[in-house]
Amino acid sequence: MTFDVNVIRAQFPILSEKVHGKDLVFLDSAASAQKPAAVIDSMVETMRTQYANVHRGLHWMSERATEACEAARSRVASFLNAPAREEIIFTRNTTEAINLVATSYGSLLKPGQAVVISEMEHHANLVPWQMLRDRAGIELRVAPVTDDGELDFEALGRLLEDGRVALVAVTHMSNVLGGLVDVRRVADMAHAAGARILVDGSQAIVHRKVDVQETGADFYVFTGHKLYGPSGVGVLWAHREILESMPPYQGGGDMISTVSFEKSTWAQVPYKFEAGTPAIVEIIGLGAAIDWVESVGFDAITAHEKVLTDHALKVLPEVPGLRLIGRPADKGGVFSFVMDDVHPHDMATLLDRNGIAIRAGQHCAEPLIRRLGLTATARASFAAYTTREEIDLLAGTLVRIRDMLV
Amino acid sequence: METDGLYSDLIISRAKSPLYAGDLADVTVRGEGRNPVCGDRVRLSLKCEGLRIDALAHQTRGCAVCIASADLLAGLVTGWNRDEALAAGQVFTDMFSDGTVPAADDMPDAFRVFFPLRQHRARIGCATLPWTALKEALSDARS
Numbered sequence: 001m002t003f004d005v006n007v008i009r010a011q012f013p014i015l016s017e018k019v020h021g022k023d024l025v026f027l028d029s030a031a032s033a034q035k036p037a038a039v040i041d042s043m044v045e046t047m048r049t050q051y052a053n054v055h056r057g058l059h060w061m062s063e064r065a066t067e068a069c070e071a072a073r074s075r076v077a078s079f080l081n082a083p084a085r086e087e088i089i090f091t092r093n094t095t096e097a098i099n100l101v102a103t104s105y106g107s108l109l110k111p112g113q114a115v116v117i118s119e120m121e122h123h124a125n126l127v128p129w130q131m132l133r134d135r136a137g138i139e140l141r142v143a144p145v146t147d148d149g150e151l152d153f154e155a156l157g158r159l160l161e162d163g164r165v166a167l168v169a170v171t172h173m174s175n176v177l178g179g180l181v182d183v184r185r186v187a188d189m190a191h192a193a194g195a196r197i198l199v200d201g202s203q204a205i206v207h208r209k210v211d212v213q214e215t216g217a218d219f220y221v222f223t224g225h226k227l228y229g230p231s232g233v234g235v236l237w238a239h240r241e242i243l244e245s246m247p248p249y250q251g252g253g254d255m256i257s258t259v260s261f262e263k264s265t266w267a268q269v270p271y272k273f274e275a276g277t278p279a280i281v282e283i284i285g286l287g288a289a290i291d292w293v294e295s296v297g298f299d300a301i302t303a304h305e306k307v308l309t310d311h312a313l314k315v316l317p318e319v320p321g322l323r324l325i326g327r328p329a330d331k332g333g334v335f336s337f338v339m340d341d342v343h344p345h346d347m348a349t350l351l352d353r354n355g356i357a358i359r360a361g362q363h364c365a366e367p368l369i370r371r372l373g374l375t376a377t378a379r380a381s382f383a384a385y386t387t388r389e390e391i392d393l394l395a396g397t398l399v400r401i402r403d404m405l406v
Numbered sequence: 407m408e409t410d411g412l413y414s415d416l417i418i419s420r421a422k423s424p425l426y427a428g429d430l431a432d433v434t435v436r437g438e439g440r441n442p443v444c445g446d447r448v449r450l451s452l453k454c455e456g457l458r459i460d461a462l463a464h465q466t467r468g469c470a471v472c473i474a475s476a477d478l479l480a481g482l483v484t485g486w487n488r489d490e491a492l493a494a495g496q497v498f499t500d501m502f503s504d505g506t507v508p509a510a511d512d513m514p515d516a517f518r519v520f521f522p523l524r525q526h527r528a529r530i531g532c533a534t535l536p537w538t539a540l541k542e543a544l545s546d547a548r549s
Contacts, residue, residue, distance in 0.1 A: 343445060343469030349526055353408040361444050375445030396512060400407045405470055
């Protein structure tokens with residue numbers, strides 16, 4: 001399929017909306033992406049025509065809804081090239097997926113063992129491990145990033161040397177700097193040191209074709225709402241034998257095999273980790289989002305993103321006083337920047353009044369922002385519907401903002 | 407450039423060239439306000455005679471709205487007594503908590519210029535942070 005950004009844009013109803021009387025220029029897709037009609041329609045259609053609770057009804061509607069949810073599970077499994085569909089666990093989001101691992105897998109760790117994270121983790125891949133550290137008496141180690149914003153592999157190697165590390169938890173792509181992490185290399189290092197690896201794919205899953213087997217990951221997590229799907233659904237993938245060794249995360253309906261007042265036994269994976277009624281409509285929406293992404297194709301998505309990234313790397317530094325943060329070698333469409341004497345919040349408010357949505361602040365990565373010697377940045381992030389003209393408009397408006405405030 | 411009235415000439419001029427930026431000698435009390443979400447910080451130093459504020463200076467790391475608010479606060483409350491300043495801070499905060507309150511005729515410019523913030527609720531904290539710092543400083547001010 002030939003990639004035509006105008007054809008893509010036509011599939012996103014929200015892009016025809018006005019903001020403060022201006023055309024919406026949505027450059028905050030790393031926070032949450034907009035939704036194509038195919039996703040919206042699939043969710044509406046589910047609620048209109050085939051909605052019921054899943055896994056428990058003996059009636060036709062329940063069977064239809066169950067089939068649709070399980071089809072989405074199969075869809076996710078093939079999307080990730082997971083060895084088995086039972087290895088796909090639906091969660092609420094990436095945060096819940098990581099908390100599931102930190103709580104359940106974390107309960108298997110012993111005092112004296114360690115978890116390694118990197119300095120560029122989103123709080124979602126930091127705080128759950130701090131909580132585990134405080135609960136279980138393990139050690140939390142932090143692998144630094146270089147001044148360019150890349151993972152420092154030499155330092156990571158030193159952190160793994162004593163053989164006490166049980167798990168390395170790293171992002172696949174920084175939500176602040178946009179840099180892709182060579183997670184295969186991290187996985188090989190972790191495995192050589194006897195550790196397992198969890199990869200936070202929240203950003204990378206949108207920008208690159210992910211094959212969980214090629215990544216070498218033991219756990220791979222992502223969220224639906226950044227992948228053009230709905231909020232309220234995320235995914236944990238892990239090898240079946242690991243999942244089977246882990247205790248349940250939450251108790252309740254759906255996750256049990258038998259229940260008595262004396263004792264309960266657990267359902268098989270993945271249901272052992274899916275207590276309660278799942279996000280039925282959202283799971284079906286996620287399946288539709290993956291169908292949409294694959295209909296566009298990652299070759300086209302990645303090529304379009306390269307055009308946008310190259311363009312942004314050219315025009316943004318031409319804005320007087322603007323400094324891009326981080327220079328990762330393999331960079332996706334996420335740009336953090338600061339501008340002399342203009343606070344990111346002033347940039348964000350003034351850009352918004354001109355129809356341009358960006359994010360400003362610490363991007364749920366406060367330690368990284370501090371490591372970079374900053375208090376906040378502005379962040380523009382791109383998606384399949386982003387155009388070069390929108391990047392030009394961003395740059396031009398930033399020039400006018402600077403003229404006004406400096 | 408669409409600004410929706412928030413970035414008025416007064417806010418921009420005070421943000422660019424604050425009149426009360428810096429630190430004071432012979433400080434009587436200090437106060438600090440921090441916004442952990444964005445890293446903004448306002449440090450106030452006050453020179454008081456009894457309960458009267460004789461001089462006030464600020465060191466502000468923040469956005470244009472925050473710097474301008476700190477600077478306009480300094481100009482407004484210099485010469486006031488503690489209770490007057492605290493009451494003014496309450497009026498300023500209430501101005502945003504009740505969106506129906508119109509701008510009063512006798513409202514000082516230091517308040518009036520921030521009225522458009524009512525359309526930017528995420529940014530209200532930028533303007534109120536200096537008043538938080540003042541409240542902290544005055545809680546330490548004793549006759």
